Amino acid sequence: MPAPVELLPGPTEGGAFVLDPDTRLIADPASGTTKRWLTSVLGPSLGLPLRPGDPSAADASNTITLRVAERLADRGPEAYELVVDASGVLIEGGGAAGVLWGAQTLRQLLGPDAFRRAPLRDGPRAVPAVRIADAPRFAWRGMMLDVARHFMPKDGVLRYLDLLAAHKLNVLHLHLTDDQGWRMPVARYPRLTGVGAHRARTRPGFGEDGPWEERPHGGHYTREDLREIVAYAAARHITVVPEIDLPGHSQAAIAAYPELGNTDVVDTSALEPWDRWGINPNVLNPSDATLEFYENVLAEVLEVFPSEWIHIGGDECPKEQWRASPAARGRIRELGLADEDELQSWFIRHFDRWLAERGRRLIGWDEILEGGLAPGATVMSWRGYAGGVAAARAGHDVVMCPQQHTYLDWRQSEDPDEPVPIAHARTPEDVYRFEPVPESLTEAEAARVIGVQANVWTETMDSARAVDYMVFPRLAAFAEVAWSSLPPPAERDVTDFARRMEAAHYARLDALGVEYRPPSGPRPWQRRPGVPGRPRDGAPPER
Incomplete structure (x- = not known):
C-alpha cells in the first residue's frame, strides 16, 4: 500500500528470507539516510540488531543490501526494485529516495509488528520471496496540514511525517499562518507570535449560535523546531513547503501590526x-x-525552509476594503491597474519576482489566476479542476487538490454520528476514484500536472485524535492515487482496495497508534454530538 507497478512471486527454491540476530545491513554511500532509518525502525520493532555488513564481501548471504543503481536512473530517482530470496533482501533505487521507498515496502512485507516500537515476540522474522519493481506516477505527492487554525505541537508534526513516509508521500505543505493564528517566529517582528499566536476563544463547529469554548488557544514553533521538522522530513525524502498567507487570511498579522491593515x-x-x-x-x-x-x-522563511517552492496563499481575499479605501484606490491608479483583481495580481507578481531572484518558486491557491497569473507561479487548484486546467494550458505547473476529492475535513459518510459534518460525504472509495489529470488536457498540458495533494483543514480538528479520524483511512486511498498508475476511475477496483485495507493496512495503522475511522462507522468517543457542521446543500466549505 500503495500498490506497486509490478509485483511477482520470488524464486521458489529456498523459500522466504528469514531475518535473525546475525542478519547484516549493507548500504552504499549513495543510498543516503535509509540505512539509519531502517535500523531505527526495524531494530526496535523486531528486536534485531541489524549490524553493519561488509559491502566488499562477495555473495554475502543473510543480508539486507541497499544501493543506488544507475540502470534505474532513467525511471527517476524515486524508482526502486526489491528482490527477496532465501539469501537476503536487495533494494536498489534510481536515487536515494527510491532506496527509502523500497525500504518502506520491506517494512510492510514484514507485517504489522514492524510498525511497532518494541518487539512483541522473540525469534526470527520471515519475508516472503518476492520481486517488486515500482516508481511513482507523480513527483509531488503531498498533504497540507493546517496548524494555524488548531496548533499541532512539534511532536505531532514529526509523527505525521512518519505517517506520510509510510505511505510514500513526499511533500508536507505546512500552513503556518491564517486569521486565527501565526505559528512561525520572525525575529524582526516578535509580535507576530507574541500577539498573533493565540486567540482568546474558539467556537467548536460552524454554528453561529453554539457555545464558545472560553479558553485561549494557540502556540508556535521555535526556529529550531522548524529546522528540526525540515531535517526530520529530509531524512525521509519529504519536502516541507511553508505557507505564509497574503494578502487575505491575514488578521493575526494585522492584529500584531495594525499598520498592515x-x-x-x-x-x-x-x-x-x-x-x-x-x-x-x-x-x-x-x-x-x-x-x-x-x-x-519571507527572508527569514527562506533561512529555515530550503524548499524550492514557497506558498503565499493568495486565496479568498475580499476586495471590499480596497474598494472603500482611498489609499488602495490611489494605489490602483498609481500602478495603472484596472481594478482590485489586478491589485491582488500585482501583490502576487511582486513576490513571484522576489522569490525568483532568490532561486525559489512561488506557489499559491488558484485565486492567483485572478487579474493575471504571475509568470513563474505554480497553481494549487482547490476550487475544482478549472483553475488547474487554465494554468496548465497557460504553461504553468499545477498541483491538483480539488476540494470535492481531496479535502479531508469533508464528512466521511452520511452516518448521522459523523463528527462535525462538512459538505458532501467522501468515503475512502470516493477518494480512490479521484483522477488528477482531466481528459480535456493535451499530453503536453497534462505534463504540467506535477502532482496531487490532500488538504487537512483543522477548523473542526482540535486534537491529534480528531486529525487521525478525518485523515485515515482516506489518506491511504489518496496515496495510492498519487503513487500508482491506476486505470480510469470507473474501472478502479475499490473492492480490492478495501480488501487490502482489511487484510493488512488497518493492522499497520493500529500498530502505529492511528485512531482512524473504522469501516463500520465512528466509535462512540469519535462522535461530537451537538457540534454543528456545514450542511452539504449550503455554500462549499471555505478554506
Missing part, C-alpha cells in the same frame, strides 16, 4: 486574532511598507 477604513488597532471561521474581510493594505514587511518575513 487598511487603516483608512478600519480601526485595525482593535483587532485580535480571529475567533471565527470563514472568509475574513480584513486584508493587507497594498503599500510599499507592507511589501517590505513581508519581504522581511
